[in-house]
Structures are given as C-alpha cells and as structure tokens.
Amino acid sequence: xxxxxxxxxxxxxxxxxxxxxxxxxxxxxxxxxxxxxxxxxxxxxxxxxxxxxxxxxxxxxxxxxxxxxxxxxxxxxxxxxxxxxxxxxxxxxxxxxxxxxxxxxxxxxxxxxxxxxxxxxxxxxxxxxxxxxxxxxxxxxxxxxxxxxxxxxxxxxxxxxxxxxxxxxxxxxxxxxxxxxxxxxxxxxxxxxxxxxxxxxxxxxxxxxxxxxxxxxxxxxxxxxxxxxxxxxxxxxxxxxxxxxxxxxxxxxxxxxxxxxxxxxxxxxxxxxxxxxxxxxxxxxxxxxxxxxxxxxxxxxxxxxxxxxxxxxxxxxxxxxxxxxxxxxxxxxxxxxxxxxxxxxxxxxxxxxxxxxxxxxxxxxxxxxxxxxxxxxxxxxxxxxxxxxxxxxxxxxxxxxxxxxxxx
Amino acid sequence: xxxxxxxxxxxxxxxxxxxxxxxxxxxxxxxxxxxxxxxxxxxxxxxxxxxxxxxxxxxxxxxxxxxxxxxxxxxxxxxxxxxxxxxxxxxxxxxxxxxxxxxxxxxxxxxxxxxxxxxxxxxxxxxxxxxxxxxxxxxxxxxxxxxxxxxxxxxxxxxxxxxxxxxxxxxxxxxxxxxxxxxxxxxxxxxxxxxxxxxxxxxxxxxxxxxxxxxxxxxxxxxxxxxxxxxxxxxxxxxxxxxxxxxxxxxxxxxxxxxxxxxxxxxxxxxxxxxxxxxxxxxxxxxxx
Numbered sequence: 001x002x003x004x005x006x007x008x009x010x011x012x013x014x015x016x017x018x019x020x021x022x023x024x025x026x027x028x029x030x031x032x033x034x035x036x037x038x039x040x041x042x043x044x045x046x047x048x049x050x051x052x053x054x055x056x057x058x059x060x061x062x063x064x065x066x067x068x069x070x071x072x073x074x075x076x077x078x079x080x081x082x083x084x085x086x087x088x089x090x091x092x093x094x095x096x097x098x099x100x101x102x103x104x105x106x107x108x109x110x111x112x113x114x115x116x117x118x119x120x121x122x123x124x125x126x127x128x129x130x131x132x133x134x135x136x137x138x139x140x141x142x143x144x145x146x147x148x149x150x151x152x153x154x155x156x157x158x159x160x161x162x163x164x165x166x167x168x169x170x171x172x173x174x175x176x177x178x179x180x181x182x183x184x185x186x187x188x189x190x191x192x193x194x195x196x197x198x199x200x201x202x203x204x205x206x207x208x209x210x211x212x213x214x215x216x217x218x219x220x221x222x223x224x225x226x227x228x229x230x231x232x233x234x235x236x237x238x239x240x241x242x243x244x245x246x247x248x249x250x251x252x253x254x255x256x257x258x259x260x261x262x263x264x265x266x267x268x269x270x271x272x273x274x275x276x277x278x279x280x281x282x283x284x285x286x287x288x289x290x291x292x293x294x295x296x297x298x299x300x301x302x303x304x305x306x307x308x309x310x311x312x313x314x315x316x317x318x319x320x321x322x323x324x325x326x327x328x329x330x331x332x333x334x335x336x337x338x339x340x341x342x343x344x345x346x347x348x349x350x351x352x353x354x355x356x357x358x359x360x361x362x363x364x365x366x367x368x369x370x371x372x373x374x375x376x377x378x379x380x381x382x383x384x385x386x387x388x389x390x391x392x393x394x395x396x397x398x399x400x401x402x403x404x405x406x407x408x
Numbered sequence: 409x410x411x412x413x414x415x416x417x418x419x420x421x422x423x424x425x426x427x428x429x430x431x432x433x434x435x436x437x438x439x440x441x442x443x444x445x446x447x448x449x450x451x452x453x454x455x456x457x458x459x460x461x462x463x464x465x466x467x468x469x470x471x472x473x474x475x476x477x478x479x480x481x482x483x484x485x486x487x488x489x490x491x492x493x494x495x496x497x498x499x500x501x502x503x504x505x506x507x508x509x510x511x512x513x514x515x516x517x518x519x520x521x522x523x524x525x526x527x528x529x530x531x532x533x534x535x536x537x538x539x540x541x542x543x544x545x546x547x548x549x550x551x552x553x554x555x556x557x558x559x560x561x562x563x564x565x566x567x568x569x570x571x572x573x574x575x576x577x578x579x580x581x582x583x584x585x586x587x588x589x590x591x592x593x594x595x596x597x598x599x600x601x602x603x604x605x606x607x608x609x610x611x612x613x614x615x616x617x618x619x620x621x622x623x624x625x626x627x628x629x630x631x632x633x634x635x636x637x638x639x640x641x642x643x644x645x646x647x648x649x650x651x652x653x654x655x656x657x658x659x660x661x662x663x664x665x666x667x668x669x670x671x672x673x674x675x676x677x678x679x680x681x682x683x684x685x686x687x688x689x690x691x692x693x694x695x696x697x
Binding site for chain 2: 036037038041042044045178204205206207209210211212213214215216218219222234235238239242245246247248264268269270271272405
C-alpha cells in the first residue's frame, strides 16, 4: 500500500513538473544583444525602450495570438558594452545556452554585423531597426532583415533638401566618424551631393574617440562650405555643434546622419540645437497605421506617456521590426518553443511580407533591407523636430540659411 | 598664417585642458607611486557635480567649482584613507588592480544612477568667444587654461611653502625617514589624494561646459592624463603643463594640417618615444628614469 501511495505521489509529481515545464514554455522568449553601456550606451537603451514598448503592449493584450491562443513575450537583453565581438558572443549565448525562441537586433551596424552572422549560422531570423550599413546587406544572408534602408540612402533627404532651398547651396564639406554606419553615411552624402550639383570641397573621416573637434573643424571653416554634412551618432553630433559654436563656424546649413533625432540632443544643447537638420526615416505626422500601435501619431503620444519623451525614428523602426516578426508568427501559426523548421518558415515569410505599420510599409528586399522607406529630413525649430522634406510630407518650411552664432 | 595661429592657439588651450585634469594624476603618482586608474572617474564626478547643480539649482558652472572641490577632496581623502592605504605597502600591481576595481565600481554605479545619457552644460554664454584680428578665443577654454596655470602654481607653492607641502615632499622622497621625523605618512597620503582629487574636480567642472559628459567617459581621460604625465615627467607637477601643451599643440596641428584621424596615433608615438628615449619627461625632472 505504501509503495502504491509512493508511486501515485511520484506520478503526480512528474505530471505536476511536466505541466510546469509545459506552462513555462507557453511564451515566446525573445533575446537580443544590445549596447546598454559604452559609446553607444544611450542609443542602445533607446532600442531596449522600443522593444519593451512593443512587448508590454503585446502582453497587455494577452500576448501574440496564434490559432486563437495567446502567448506572452519575454524579452531577454544582454549588454554587449558597445563591443561588436561581444555582441556575437552574447547572441550565440542567447541561442545555444538560453535557448531563446527568437532573436532581435540591437543598436549599431558594427554590433549587428557581428551578431547577425551568428543568427545566420543558427538560422534565427534577426530583424534590426537600428543598423543600416550597406555591408550588412552585401553578405548574401537570408536571415538578416532591417526596417531601415541602407546607410547611404538614409541621408538622401538631407541632401535632396537643397532642391527646395533658395538660394541653392553650391558647395559642401563632409566629415564623419570612421565607423561602419557613419563612414557609409558620408559615402551617401557624396553620392547625393553629386546628383544635386553640390561641389564637395572637403571630406574627412576621424576616429569616434576624437576628443576635441575644434582644430579639425577649423580647416573646414577655412574652406567656407555652404553646407556641412556630418556622418554621426549622437555624441559626434553633440560634439560637432559645441565645436562649431566655439570656433564660430556658421555654414548655411548643417546636417547629421544620426543624433539630433534623439531627445537628448535638444535637451542638452537647448537653443544651440536650432536650425540643425537630420536624416530620419519616420516622422509622427506621416499617414501610417497598424492594428497594434495605431497611427504614427498615436505611437508617438503613447510612447511619450510611457517614457515622458518622444521616440526617435530608430525606436520606431525597432518597434516596427518586432511587430513585423509578430505578424509573421501569427500568420504562420508558430507556437513556442520555436523549432528550426519554424524559423526557416518565418524567414521565408518575412521575405514575402508587405506590411503596413505605423512606421510605414515594411517590405524586405532579397538582401533584407527595407525597400519601402521615404527619405525624410527633419529640422529642429523652436525646440521641436519638424519634418521639412520631402515637401509633400513636410510640417514646416526649412529654416535657411542657418543664423550665424553671433546673431542668435 | 591665420590658420596656423588659430590652430596653435587651439592646441595651447587644449593643452591647458589636458594639464588641468592631469596635474592631480601627477601629484598622486609622484607622492605615492600609485597609477590611479580611476582618475578619469574623478573628472567625471567633477563634471556631474557641476551638471546637476546647474540643472537643479541653475547655479552658474563656474560657481559650482567650490562644491566640486570640497566633494572630491572628501571623496579622495576617504578612499585613500580607508581603501588604498591598506595596500599602499604592497607591490604596485595590487594598487593597479585596486584602482581598476574602483574605476569599474564608480563607472557602473554612475551608469546605474545617471544612465548612459550624453549630457553637457549649456549656459546662455556657452561657446562664447573673443575675436581678436580673426583669431577666435573660446572663453571657457581660456578660463580652463588660466585655472590650469593657477592650479599648477598653487600646487607648487603648497608643496614648497607650507608645512603640509613639506611633509608631502618628505613622504614622497623617503617615507621611512619621514615617518621617523614624526610625519603621519598615511594621513599625508590621504591629504595628497584629496588634493589630487580636488584639483581634478576643477577640470571636470569646467570640461562639462564644452565637452560631452557621460558616466563611462573616465577611462579615456585616464589614458590621456597618463600620456600627459609621461611627456611632462612622471611625478613632476609643472610637467603636467608641459606635457599638456606639447600634446595639445601636436594634436591640434595634426588635425588641422594632416588628418584628425592621425592625432591619436601621433599621441601614442610620442608616448612611446618618450618612454624609450627620455622616461624622465621633456624637461627631465620626472622621478622615473
């Protein structure tokens, strides 16, 4: 009798544990390696905020709905400390040790370049909303996707804007930090400047660790370009503005590939941020919407409610990437734990996807780049980022020429 | 010619910034032989004290300097008195490891409290400059340069004209003899570290007005301070000024006439050559070599 009781108890325990394991697996575990500290720490935190925003919204509705059943999402982030090799290492850890169901991309082309190679090896589709260097798309990868366009194209709006400026600027200087994304942004500036008849009279790349910009900008000032095009991240953009003011360098316009759209830029530089033009791939006034986030403007306002700040376009792109993955999962009926054959199907579905989101249409090309994105240029006017180009989507006319520092 | 003069002036002012945040590093190394890996974190703390006082109470960054000085003096004094003094007699490697550990603790605590945001102090007069015959002189950098000279001169006077200074010197020269003469060596170490931290805080406060500050900025400042001190002579306080000026001018002229990308490489070539050829620094008064 005692043996029978013991047997029943063991059987109950096994059933209980098995059901526990089964319950524990009833959610999507999604991992990503992201720079939360180091040079890109601020930018990486924006991406984390975006994924959390998406995750919380999905979980508030019960989770990702597959065949009538809802599966919550659990986001697992590991700090790669802004070191690309660490991103690869932690992406591998997430896949092989933590055995996550799905992978998302972190911030920065260098990190994502490394991490996506690991994801490709293990056949994990990786959607990034914060990496756009052309080289990411030239590797023949099938599992890498980006809701952003290519870096060289991202700055197109910042150059094409000269078409609506009067008097039209004739010359430009290009400077940029010598890392994957910003160096390619500088290539983009060159390409579109040539198309717009802008003569580039100076071009220079510098290390991202450069502490003092004054002497470098001094020689640019000496050449007196109409426009200063900067291949930048947030810190580079902030340093450039500080240095320009210190050496009293006032071209007719200054544009940045990235940085001014991050709220810290205006918050820290206050009035010195005025007139700055920046590349963007999204603006809240654009007429886009989806069932999860609502309209672009609703996304913008809800984001503000959650974080007391408005989102940057990279955050919008990251959230849209997570949403694109969610829609594909729902369509394919994939449930956790996600198996390799499911991930292969997911990859194939993402290649076919043509999805309207609050961020705009997400349509991945054969190389994984989002083919459907407009070249937007925004300008800081009275402390606000306003869409100023293309004209049909503009919220305001561009302020041009930039008011010299001495007259502000 | 104007470009050359402007670049030269930029270099001199940049050198003043380097000297301002390196003098404390030189003092601490000179007296205790400690290569302080968390030196850059003291720059960061000085900068953040100014930043938060400016943001919360709208007090002008220059008026926040006394707060930075007092806070960092206390911080430096306590950390030496209760932490570094415990290993000061141990082989140098132990103090490197300890200060490296403190560097990590401060940097990551600051990151946790203040997040990775990039910040800067922007006042109504930020970036203001004087234009003298086409030569632009940024006021904030000029003030830093002036303060660097005052700090170095003040330290020199303190070391040679005061009792505490003489005790510090005696300890630096021979701590056993100093101890026999009645000097409380561990107390002197703590005071020296406090002074080093306080003058570093001045530089941090000023830097926040023209550089971008963030919790993990420290290590690059430590590396640059090390370069400055090697160039000027390790342990020789006025050497910080010489080292800073050489580095500032060379970097500025390189950025203006060759390529900004090479300024870092040239800095480390200079460091390498100096360590091999003249380890006692440019004026030959460093205690190493």
